[in-house]
Amino acid sequence: MDAGSISLLVLLLLVGYLATGTVIFVSIICVSLISLAAFLDFDAHRLGATLTRIMIRSSSSWELSAIPLFVWMGEIVFRSSLISKMFRGLSPVVGRLPGGLLHTNVIGCALFAAVSGSSAATTATVGKITLGELRDRGYDERLSVGSLAGAGTLGLLIPPSIVMIIYGLLANVSIIQLFAAGLLPGFLIATIYSGYVAARCIVKPQLAPRDGVPEVSGRAILDLWPIVVLIIVVLGSIYTGWATPSESAAIGVATALALTAIHGELSFKLIRESLIAAVPISCMICSILVAAAFLSTAMGFLHIPQDIARLIGGLNLSAAQLLLLLAVFYVLLGLLLDGISITVMTLPIILPLILAAGIDPIWFGVFLVIMVELGQMTPPVGFNLFILQGMSGVPILRVASAALPFFALMCLGVLLLTLFPDIALWLPSVLFQ
Amino acid sequence: MRRGLACALPEQIPRGGEYGPVITLAKNLSRIGNGAAILALVFMFGHIILEITLRNLFHTSTFVLDEFVGHAVSALTFLALGEALRTGTLIRVSLLHDSVPDSAKRVLEMFAMASALSVGSFALWFVGVSVLRQFERGTTSASIAQIPLWIPEALVLFGLAIFVLQALAGLIGLIFRTPQSEETV
Amino acid sequence: QTALDMTNEYEPNSIHGQGDQFFAEQVNNSGAGVEITLHLGGALGFRSADNLDAVGDGVVPIADTLGGVLAGSDPIFLVGSLPFVAANPEEARALYEAARPYYEAFFEEHGQMLLYASPWPSSGLWANEVVDTVEALAGLTMRTYDVNGTRTLIAAGASPIQLSWADVVPQLATGGIEGVLTSAEGGVNASFHEHLSHFTEINYAMPLNFVHMNRDAFEALPPEGQQAIVDAAAATDARNWQALADRVSLNYETLRGQGVIIVEEITPELQAHLADAASVVLEDWLEQTGDAGAAVLSAYGESVGRSY
Ligand code: NA
Numbered sequence: 057m058d059a060g061s062i063s064l065l066v067l068l069l070l071v072g073y074l075a076t077g078t079v080i081f082v083s084i085i086c087v088s089l090i091s092l093a094a095f096l097d098f099d100a101h102r103l104g105a106t107l108t109r110i111m112i113r114s115s116s117s118w119e120l121s122a123i124p125l126f127v128w129m130g131e132i133v134f135r136s137s138l139i140s141k142m143f144r145g146l147s148p149v150v151g152r153l154p155g156g157l158l159h160t161n162v163i164g165c166a167l168f169a170a171v172s173g174s175s176a177a178t179t180a181t182v183g184k185i186t187l188g189e190l191r192d193r194g195y196d197e198r199l200s201v202g203s204l205a206g207a208g209t210l211g212l213l214i215p216p217s218i219v220m221i222i223y224g225l226l227a228n229v230s231i232i233q234l235f236a237a238g239l240l241p242g243f244l245i246a247t248i249y250s251g252y253v254a255a256r257c258i259v260k261p262q263l264a265p266r267d268g269v270p271e272v273s274g275r276a277i278l279d280l281w282p283i284v285v286l287i288i289v290v291l292g293s294i295y296t297g298w299a300t301p302s303e304s305a306a307i308g309v310a311t312a313l314a315l316t317a318i319h320g321e322l323s324f325k326l327i328r329e330s331l332i333a334a335v336p337i338s339c340m341i342c343s344i345l346v347a348a349a350f351l352s353t354a355m356g357f358l359h360i361p362q363d364i365a366r367l368i369g370g371l372n373l374s375a376a377q378l379l380l381l382l383a384v385f386y387v388l389l390g391l392l393l394d395g396i397s398i399t400v401m402t403l404p405i406i407l408p409l410i411l412a413a414g415i416d417p418i419w420f421g422v423f424l425v426i427m428v429e430l431g432q433m434t435p436p437v438g439f440n441l442f443i444l445q446g447m448s449g450v451p452i453l454r455v456a457s458a459a460l461p462f463f464a465l466m467c468l469g470v471l472l473l474t475l476f477p478d479i480a481l482w483l484p485s486v487l488f489q
Numbered sequence: 490m491r492r493g494l495a496c497a498l499p500e501q502i503p504r505g506g507e508y509g510p511v512i513t514l515a516k517n518l519s520r521i522g523n524g525a526a527i528l529a530l531v532f533m534f535g536h537i538i539l540e541i542t543l544r545n546l547f548h549t550s551t552f553v554l555d556e557f558v559g560h561a562v563s564a565l566t567f568l569a570l571g572e573a574l575r576t577g578t579l580i581r582v583s584l585l586h587d588s589v590p591d592s593a594k595r596v597l598e599m600f601a602m603a604s605a606l607s608v609g610s611f612a613l614w615f616v617g618v619s620v621l622r623q624f625e626r627g628t629t630s631a632s633i634a635q636i637p638l639w640i641p642e643a644l645v646l647f648g649l650a651i652f653v654l655q656a657l658a659g660l661i662g663l664i665f666r667t668p669q670s671e672e673t674v
Numbered sequence: 675q676t677a678l679d680m681t682n683e684y685e686p687n688s689i690h691g692q693g694d695q696f697f698a699e700q701v702n703n704s705g706a707g708v709e710i711t712l713h714l715g716g717a718l719g720f721r722s723a724d725n726l727d728a729v730g731d732g733v734v735p736i737a738d739t740l741g742g743v744l745a746g747s748d749p750i751f752l753v754g755s756l757p758f759v760a761a762n763p764e765e766a767r768a769l770y771e772a773a774r775p776y777y778e779a780f781f782e783e784h785g786q787m788l789l790y791a792s793p794w795p796s797s798g799l800w801a802n803e804v805v806d807t808v809e810a811l812a813g814l815t816m817r818t819y820d821v822n823g824t825r826t827l828i829a830a831g832a833s834p835i836q837l838s839w840a841d842v843v844p845q846l847a848t849g850g851i852e853g854v855l856t857s858a859e860g861g862v863n864a865s866f867h868e869h870l871s872h873f874t875e876i877n878y879a880m881p882l883n884f885v886h887m888n889r890d891a892f893e894a895l896p897p898e899g900q901q902a903i904v905d906a907a908a909a910t911d912a913r914n915w916q917a918l919a920d921r922v923s924l925n926y927e928t929l930r931g932q933g934v935i936i937v938e939e940i941t942p943e944l945q946a947h948l949a950d951a952a953s954v955v956l957e958d959w960l961e962q963t964g965d966a967g968a969a970v971l972s973a974y975g976e977s978v979g980r981s982y
């Protein structure tokens with residue numbers, strides 16, 4: 057059977073399995089086991105040994121530690137008065153814009169993306185802080201969940217970024233230049249998102265309640281200081297070299313604890329409750345990542361990404377045709393695979409095509425990261441959808457449909473990036489001449 | 490707040506019948522596992538802060554940061570699985586459940602729990618084989634700490650064992666539960 | 675037609691990535707009906723530390739594994755990264771030949787066979803200054819890649835730091851670390867020239883990667899398939915050692931083009947100082963490995979005309 061039919065069957069099997077209501081991580085592992093047994097005749101022994109090695113390898117990952125730590129930080133902040141203060145401070149600033157506090161999702165994700173290297177940590181942390189508050193204030197759930205699903209993915213595009221580090225090492229391009237290249241596209245997409253939220257709320261004002269917006273006063277803006285300090289300390293620890301991007305999550309936890317102490321709110325109870333809340337969410341996210349790693353291994357053994365990439369390579373396309381086809385290819389892969397797997401499995405074959413077509417590898421890195429971000433928003437395997445379902449209780453298909461406009465807007469961002477490559481390439485060229 | 494799950498595992502199961510003790514045992518072990526997972530998170534935090542301090546103030550290192558923190562992440566992930574399953578934090582797609590009659594829903598629930606039980610048991614068996622082998626061979630990590638590899642793998646094994654027991658308890662709960670009692674969840 | 679998967683965790687353009695591609699092509703073009711699919715960059719999900727069990731259990735038939743990670747199973751695998759034992763490709767190869775029976779026995783014991791070795795170019799000191807004196811090395815915060823390096827640099831008065839490879843570049847960019855103990859190759863692959871100006875050649879060590887295959891998977895092949903594997907392994911082994919010398923000059927050329935200053939000479943004081951520091955590591959290793967370690971070193975000493 058060819059790669060296309062196999063991947064379609066795996067996809068259908070996974071959709072069917074998930075529909076039975078089996079927990080997601082069990083479903084993904086089950087489908088991977090079935091695929092390996094059915095298409096490659098793996099016996100029980102080989103299946104079990106593969107599962108064991110991949111489970112232990114993918115869960116004992118240093119890079120993964122940022123997720124539970126940032127989730128914990130979010131829980132600490134959530135249990136203190138920092139949140140209500142932040143909203144009090146932001147109200148006069150964004151409250152007058154159409155869409156009001158909905159912009160805290162986009163702005164919050166863009167800022168937090170500058171601190172964390174992964175989209176899972178970004179979505180989970182900002183979601184913890186804003187979702188409940190926006191719901192309590194009567195904001196539209198669809199717009200609130202959708203903007204988070206979209207903006208949360210910016211964790212990968214705005215530096216630091218785990219996927220960019222991996223791309224840089226694989227493609228032999230400068231990681232620092234990649235980071236610089238991701239910055240403007242990241243802010244461009246954030247701006248598009250904010251513009252869309254504002255436009256929706258102008259057309260339909262009841263999506264964002266207008267009452268209770270306080271007057272702009274210096275005093276209210278001062279309430280933003282704890283959050284500003286948190287961001288400055290975490291970012292500062294990275295850019296002064298005190299902490300690596302992977303370590304910055306622990307700095308975030310320490311700073312959040314210090315800020316609650318300054319507010320006189322630090323107690324054993326707060327620490328205990330924040331830990332009790334952080335562990336199951338971390339377990340949910342990490343266990344799905346482990347299952348996804350196993351699915352990636354199964355797809356790797358089935359040679360699916362390689363075969364399709366090779367097929368594309370044989371078509372002799374122009375640069376524009378190639379990019380269009382790759383966009384479709386990556387969106388399809390994004391249905392099933394996580395970003396790091398997509399990057400690692402396809403790059404050895406795709407990169408030579410890109411270079412041969414005369415496309416700048418730094419620019420392509422940004423393009424690829426956005427493709428990976430799109431995959432976070434599509435079911436059945438979409439991490440931002442999983443995280444938001446877990447945090448908001450909104451069923452996954454409703455989350456996915458809420459994310460759809462933001463998926464489309466990100467595609468618009470890719471189009472702009474393709475038409476105007478300087479959006480990505482200008483900053484690195486200025487900084488590294 | 491309504492969770493993403495159509496149903497968490499039953500908290501009080503009078504209909505567990507003679508299997509009641511299994512359900513109680515699963516619950517207690519899940520909680521212990523969760524407690525250990527919390528310790529793993531605190532350890533991760535402490536180790537990273539220690540490393541940052543050592544590197545910046547004393548120009549030295551613990552030399553085992555990514556190794557130890559990696560093991561802590563895997564311990565957290567697996568040791569918390571049982572409690573996450575019990576409390577319904579492990580998300581799933583409940584679309585079909587909401588649109589089928591109660592009897593079909595019950596079958597789906599049982600299939601879902603049986604899947605968790607079988608995948609969990611399968612993984613438990615093979616991780617067990619691996620732990621035993623690491624123990625017999627005395628394999629250590631290649632770092633300066635030379636950690637015997639069976640120790641971190643055994644934490645994964647404990648986590649899976651708790652998860653399997655919890656899935657078993659869930660299945661027993663479903664079998665002994667009448668469909669009407671589902672609203673109590 | 676037999677399909678075999680092969681895993682390594684290195685980039686396509688790295689020295690190991692290219693050696694393995696050469697091997698796979700040799701086998702695939704031999705007409706023996708064996709098709710190897712190489713999964714580069716850890717695409718299959720396995721890292722070097724997983725490969726011994728992954729190949730032993732038949733999960734992946736062939737893998738390329740960094741020797742150092744096997745030290746937890748048998749300390750003999752640290753011989754390749756013993757400090758200041760092998761200074762150039764010829765010596766590294768002699769050391770490999772001396773230890774080869776032990777490597778082969780180890781893989782045999784784990785249900786596998788050693789196909790070929792893939793050597794790393796010599797490690798040196800990457801920093802923002804010339805590190806050719808004892809004073810320059812003192813207190814320098816450097817990332818090391820294994821236990822031997824950490825212990826040697828501690829003994830030499832530097833401040834070794836352990837970091838994951840992905841964290842190295844961000845730490846260099848922000849000044850969190852001042853240098854890295856690795857090869858010119860490693861520095862080229864990760865664009866160190868953007869952050870560091872000097873590579874000081876100290877001929878520290880030339881670690882090895884090992885490519886090993888599951889014994890049952892090999893025996894399940896028809897005779898011509900087995901022959902194709904054995905021939906390709908021998909050809910790749912020869913190619914890798916040959917490529918090593920070319921690789922070093924190619925790397926140096928690249929680095930000079932990028933403005934990196936390559937320091938090929940260090941002061942005799944530093945040389946003696948480093949040798950002192952290394953002797954502790956060497957003694958400990960001999961103690962750990964017992965007769966086997968002593969036998970390897972004396973065989974190696976004989977072939978290069980030194981005594982250990
Ligand atoms: Na980021």
Ligand code: NA
Pocket residue numbers: 390391392393430431432433434435436437438439
């Ligand atoms: Na997806």
